[in-house]
Amino acid sequence: MSDFLRKEYSAEYFGPRIRVAVIIFIAGAAIFLARLWQLQLIEGESYIEMAKNNRVRMVRLPASRGRILDCNGRTLAEDNPSFTFSIVPGEIENPRDMLEPCSAILGIPQEKMRGLIERSKTVPRFMNYPIKKNMTLEEVSLMKSRFMSSKGVLLEVKPLRLYPGGETLCHVIGTMGEVSAQELPRAAKLGYRTGDLLGKSGIEKEYETYLRGEEGWEEVEIDAKGRQLGHRSRKAPRAGADIELTIDYDLQKYSEEIFIHRAGSIVAVDPDSGRILAMVSKPGYDLNLFSPSITDRQWKRLRNDPLHPLENRSVRGLYSPASAFKIITATAALHEKLIRPDQKFNCAGKLELAGQAFRCWNHNGHGPIAFRRAIVESCDIYFYELGRLLGADKIAHYAALFGLGKPTGLGLPHELPGLIPSPAWKGRTYGDSWKDGETLNFAIGQGYLVATPIQLAMMTAAVANRGKLFKPSIVRRIRSRDEGIVFDHEPVVRWTIPVDSNALDMVRSAMTAVVSTSRGTGRRALIPGIKIAAKTGTSQVIRDKQLMIESEQIPYHERTHAIFVAYVDDKPKKIALVVMVEHGGAGGISAAPIARKIIARYYSMPDRGESQE
Amino acid sequence: MDFIPLKSNLPHSGKFEWPIIMISMILSGIGLCLVYSATVPFGEAGRLYVMRQITWCSLGLVLAPVLLIFDYELLDHWALRLYIIIIVALILVWATGRVTYGSKRWMQMGLMRFQPSEFAKLAVIIILAKYLQTTPGNASTQLMDVLRPLALAILPAFLVLLQPDLGTACVITLISFSMIVFAGVGKRLLLWTGIGLLALIPIAMFLSDHLLMSYQRRRLFSFLNPSYDPLGSGYHLLQSQIAIGSGGLLGKGFLQGTQNQLMFLPVKHTDFIFAILAEEWGFVGCAVVLFLFLGLFLRGMTIAGKARDNFGTLLAFGCTVSFFWHVTINVAMVMGLLPVVGVPLSFLSYGGSALLASFLAVSILANVAMRRSAY
Numbered sequence: 001m002s003d004f005l006r007k008e009y010s011a012e013y014f015g016p017r018i019r020v021a022v023i024i025f026i027a028g029a030a031i032f033l034a035r036l037w038q039l040q041l042i043e044g045e046s047y048i049e050m051a052k053n054n055r056v057r058m059v060r061l062p063a064s065r066g067r068i069l070d071c072n073g074r075t076l077a078e079d080n081p082s083f084t085f086s087i088v089p090g091e092i093e094n095p096r097d098m099l100e101p102c103s104a105i106l107g108i109p110q111e112k113m114r115g116l117i118e119r120s121k122t123v124p125r126f127m128n129y130p131i132k133k134n135m136t137l138e139e140v141s142l143m144k145s146r147f148m149s150s151k152g153v154l155l156e157v158k159p160l161r162l163y164p165g166g167e168t169l170c171h172v173i174g175t176m177g178e179v180s181a182q183e184l185p186r187a188a189k190l191g192y193r194t195g196d197l198l199g200k201s202g203i204e205k206e207y208e209t210y211l212r213g214e215e216g217w218e219e220v221e222i223d224a225k226g227r228q229l230g231h232r233s234r235k236a237p238r239a240g241a242d243i244e245l246t247i248d249y250d251l252q253k254y255s256e257e258i259f260i261h262r263a264g265s266i267v268a269v270d271p272d273s274g275r276i277l278a279m280v281s282k283p284g285y286d287l288n289l290f291s292p293s294i295t296d297r298q299w300k301r302l303r304n305d306p307l308h309p310l311e312n313r314s315v316r317g318l319y320s321p322a323s324a325f326k327i328i329t330a331t332a333a334l335h336e337k338l339i340r341p342d343q344k345f346n347c348a349g350k351l352e353l354a355g356q357a358f359r360c361w362n363h364n365g366h367g368p369i370a371f372r373r374a375i376v377e378s379c380d381i382y383f384y385e386l387g388r389l390l391g392a393d394k395i396a397h398y399a400a401l402f403g404l405g406k407p408t409g410l411g412l413p414h415e416l417p418g419l420i421p422s423p424a425w426k427g428r429t430y431g432d433s434w435k436d437g438e439t440l441n442f443a444i445g446q447g448y449l450v451a452t453p454i455q456l457a458m459m460t461a462a463v464a465n466r467g468k469l470f471k472p473s474i475v476r477r478i479r480s481r482d483e484g485i486v487f488d489h490e491p492v493v494r495w496t497i498p499v500d501s502n503a504l505d506m507v508r509s510a511m512t513a514v515v516s517t518s519r520g521t522g523r524r525a526l527i528p529g530i531k532i533a534a535k536t537g538t539s540q541v542i543r544d545k546q547l548m549i550e551s552e553q554i555p556y557h558e559r560t561h562a563i564f565v566a567y568v569d570d571k572p573k574k575i576a577l578v579v580m581v582e583h584g585g586a587g588g589i590s591a592a593p594i595a596r597k598i599i600a601r602y603y604s605m606p607d608r609g610e611s612q613e
Numbered sequence: 614m615d616f617i618p619l620k621s622n623l624p625h626s627g628k629f630e631w632p633i634i635m636i637s638m639i640l641s642g643i644g645l646c647l648v649y650s651a652t653v654p655f656g657e658a659g660r661l662y663v664m665r666q667i668t669w670c671s672l673g674l675v676l677a678p679v680l681l682i683f684d685y686e687l688l689d690h691w692a693l694r695l696y697i698i699i700i701v702a703l704i705l706v707w708a709t710g711r712v713t714y715g716s717k718r719w720m721q722m723g724l725m726r727f728q729p730s731e732f733a734k735l736a737v738i739i740i741l742a743k744y745l746q747t748t749p750g751n752a753s754t755q756l757m758d759v760l761r762p763l764a765l766a767i768l769p770a771f772l773v774l775l776q777p778d779l780g781t782a783c784v785i786t787l788i789s790f791s792m793i794v795f796a797g798v799g800k801r802l803l804l805w806t807g808i809g810l811l812a813l814i815p816i817a818m819f820l821s822d823h824l825l826m827s828y829q830r831r832r833l834f835s836f837l838n839p840s841y842d843p844l845g846s847g848y849h850l851l852q853s854q855i856a857i858g859s860g861g862l863l864g865k866g867f868l869q870g871t872q873n874q875l876m877f878l879p880v881k882h883t884d885f886i887f888a889i890l891a892e893e894w895g896f897v898g899c900a901v902v903l904f905l906f907l908g909l910f911l912r913g914m915t916i917a918g919k920a921r922d923n924f925g926t927l928l929a930f931g932c933t934v935s936f937f938w939h940v941t942i943n944v945a946m947v948m949g950l951l952p953v954v955g956v957p958l959s960f961l962s963y964g965g966s967a968l969l970a971s972f973l974a975v976s977i978l979a980n981v982a983m984r985r986s987a988y
Contacts (some may be wrong), residue, residue: 013797014795014917014918014926015918017795018914018917018918021795021930021934022910022911022914022934025907025910025911025914026907028937028941029903029904029906029907032903032944032945032948033899033900033903035950036857036891036896036899036900036948036950037896039854039857039858039891039948040857040858040860040862040891040895040896041861041862041896043858044856044858044859044860044861044862047854047855047857047858047859048858048859164962184661187663188661384787413923422877480636
């Protein structure tokens with residue numbers, strides 16, 4: 001509540017105090033004016049001199065960016081010094097004298113040189129205007145000796161990012177680029193300035209703060225000619241930390257080499273830890289194109305390429321898992337005790353439901369078929385029956401238990417979650433009711449269901465380690481030069497899949513037979529001496545079309561995707577992998593051999609080719 | 614008790630409070646020119662700063678007159694609520710800032726000034742004005758009567774200090790101290806409190822000398838003063854003096870300051886903006902600005918003297934003295950008379966929330982001025 005004292009009383013009380021305050025204010029102003037008088041008028045001359053000869057400059061010392069290494073310390077990305085020749089337009093004495101020697105040494109036509117000097121006048125007079133970037137060492141030494149004593153020119157050393165692997169692991173490593181106008185407001189608060197580079201994709205982006213380090217300062221004393229005399233004080237830049245990936249470069253390179261198809265993905269993971277051994281996405285691109293910066297033409301070519309080389313299919317490719325999904329359907333049915341392993345269903349090549357025909361890939365039918373053979377020969381009718389028994393909601397439930405429908409949390413940018421359909425979902429999204437036939441398609445991994453290769457790899461890994469769904473990781477360690485190991489990966493289990501271990505074992509046993517028996521769809525992956533468990537998948541691209549013509553006659557974009565998931569778990573080092581060949585045809589034909597080669601390579605065994613046809 | 618005493622009062626005193634408003638407009642206009650000049654060397658990024666400053670300025674210029682519709686007695690009702698909101702905001706900012714700093718160890722806090730701290734000053738002024746309005750006439754000699762209002766101020770000041778923002782914390786403390794002294798405190802009590810506080814300083818220094826290692830002390834100090842004197846060699850100070858001194862009588866002219874354009878002063882568009890003023894507009898420019906500020910102070914005190922009630926007097930005084938401390942500390946720092954602390958120069962420094970808070974203070978002053986003879 002305001003206290004209503006009489007105005008006169010307040011004036012009496014406050015009056016003197018106000019006077020005191022006023023005196024203090026005026027005194028303060030007087031002191032400042034006196035000091036200013038001293039600095040500006042009495043000592044002004046000497047300061048003007050000092051400003052003119054201001055010999056001390058604060059120079060930013062960029063920090064060297066951390067490297068990106070594979071699990072064995074092999075360099076995948078690192079900085080190399082790159083030289084830029086710049087002029088300071090406000091300080092240059094005789095621009096015309098420079099034309100000829102610059103042009104001769106740097107190989108710039110004189111006209112262009114003249115144009116550059118003209119344009120340099122548009123920037124603030126005391127800023128560096130670059131004339132030529134990425135000079136060769138020869139150019140550097142020639143320029144240095146010629147212009148050593150000239151004012152207004154300087155040689156700047158900037159780091160250039162190099163990628164020894166070229167295209168290898170390009171999507172995971174990622175690219176760098178200049179800070180964009182949109183990023184600048186937030187980035188400026190973190191110390192970035194216009195023209196600075198930062199990671200734009202992949203690990204370069206995700207771990208930018210670690211890789212970047214911290215820039216330093218230096219007080220540099222320069223003479224009247226602009227030469228550096230020495231430095232007064234210095235805050236050393238702190239180098240960025242090195243990121244060690246879980247990737248094995250040899251395995252990665254090999255996998256990329258043997259993937260001869262146009263597009264697709266391979267993800268290989270260690271099922272006991274979730275660490276990614278290899279991650280291939282084809283087509284790719286040469287990372288060195290982006291360093292120092294990509295030309296407009298090349299960028300347009302990459303962007304407009306219909307196969308989308310810039311996309312990391314391993315985390316962003318959405319595919320129907322097709323028969324690979326049968327692993328989940330089978331586990332679900334057994335765990336729910338809806339069938340017995342010896343229970344037979346009859347596969348006659350097709351099944352009628354609500355007036356529609358649902359076919360098996362084997363048009364003649366498998367005949368009476370039970371659990372093991374249904375997996376080994378990938379009978380669709382058997383799994384339609386499982387689907388009817390389970391119902392769409394249960395299938396969706398188990399799909400989620402195996403990690404589908406949500407991002408794996410790998411830590412690469414823009415991972416997609418895929419989609420697990422369900423009656424509720426369909427109602428929400430399309431306002432339409434779920435049809436029974438869609439449950440059948442769901443059970444064999446088709447329909448609305450889509451997953452990314454990394455999700456399928458983690459699913460396979462969970463089967464390999466008998467039920468633990470790991471969080472995948474691609475970074476093994478982060479090591480700083482000053483502080484040692486800053487991050488060390490510990491495997492993280494997202495959850496243990498709550499299914500009966502007997503059920504899982506039966507599925508696992510059947511998956512082994514997929515490769516080892518003569519009628520198994522995965523027989524082309526057989527390597528004598530290694531026990532491989534696998535499941536093939538052939539993912540329909542055009543719905544409801546059962547094509548009977550030869551696969552070569554089908555147009556590329558209508559061909560099915562070839563999928564192969566596999567694992568080896570009876571050796572000290574284990575592996576789980578998924579091979580996805582876009583529009584590759586049949587999983588057992590196109591994808592299986594690739595998996596075989598990779599597994600053979602991983603265990604250092606010779607690949608004797610396909611022993612069975 | 615009506616919540617919003619929108620008394621049917623357009624001010625009864627009849628006269629619109631032009632002086633304060635004009636001074637603040639002129640000063641912010643000068644500020645825009647200076648910020649522009651200071652950020653030109655930044656290239657593309659520089660324009661962002663000016664645009665932002667213009668935006669905040671416009672917002673302030675619109676908000677200030679609009680708030681005049683409400684009687685300032687509204688602040689009396691809302692004092693506690695505003696205070697609590699600010700405390701909560703400060704805690705939130707400290708908590709989230711902590712988490713990011715902890716998990717991403719190397720992410721710089723940068724030059725962020727979290728907004729609540731600027732408005733904390735106003736909240737402290739308002740609540741102290743409310744608390745102290747009954748003291749005139751009850752000349753107190755109780756220590757508690759000093760400590761209680763001081764505690765009200767110390768809490769937000771401490772939270773601000775944690776951010777870290779040494780400068781604003783100091784200003785909040787100084788403002789509260791000034792207000793307590795102004796409102797009335799027995800002379801002896803004042804003396805003892807003053808001695809007590811001064812005694813704390815050597816104790817703190819002694820403790821830090823002996824309990825912390827030298828590198829920890831350095832880290833603590835640079836933690837509190839993140840961007841200044843990064844090389845610890847007095848470089849910043851020297852460059853600032855060169856900038857001021859070389860301005861001479863008339864300055865080097867708009868955009869012609871070599872210290873400015875050559876980037877010898879790394880962080881000049883915020884706290885060292887006065888150096889830009891001195892270099893480019895000389896002694897004359899500085900004197901003009903100082904006189905404008907002096908005009909602001911004197912007018913503020915006049916308003917305080919003619920307020921209709923104690924609450925108004927204290928509000929007016931608080932706002933005036935807030936400007937006073939900002940200007941004094943900032944200019945003294947730039948001229949090398951005080952060590953470097955991060956205190957912006959009202960209306961001139963780049964900084965949206967400080968600018969907005971300044972306009973709000975101006976609005977309060979105008980409010981008190983225009984309602985002085987409501988009774």
